[in-house]
Amino acid sequence: MAAPFPPTSRYAAIEVAMYEDTEGRRSPYLRRRFIPQPESFALLTEHEVTEGDRLDNITATHLGDPEQFWRIADANRAMRPDDLMEVGRRLRITLPAGIPGVADA
CATH class of the missing domain: 3.10.350.10 (LysM domain)
Incomplete structure (x- = not known):
């Protein structure tokens, strides 16, 4: 899933992942962003x-x-x-x- 950010955002290319807890509740989160060299x-x-x-x-x-x-x-x-x-x-x-x-x- 693509991140819901505009193309000018530092997070635009960061993938949105899903966390599911033990009760089956799902929560979206952004994967880690690394500072480029x-x-x-x-x-x-x-x-x-x-x-x-x-x-x-x-x-x-x-x-x-x-x-x-x-x-x-x-x-x-x-x-x-x-x-x-x-x-x-x-x-x-x-x-x-x-x-x-x-x-x-």
Whole structure:
């Protein structure tokens, strides 16, 4: 069963499984999502975090959609997006997983 999430969601490709308890009650749940290896993403640019930056604003500027913050988290191997907002940190802004970049672009 496909996950009931929009295609832009980090959970869109995650399978919905079914748990059945000892009394026969069934409960749907999402299978575990693993963070992809950042090296597998094609780099678009980098962004250096400055005082007052917010991840949703960075995402809106570079990816056009503030709700895609999870793509920046994945590209920078972050489980918690707030961990990315250290002043001076260089964030990798990448293409989505599975989309190859253009060499020497």
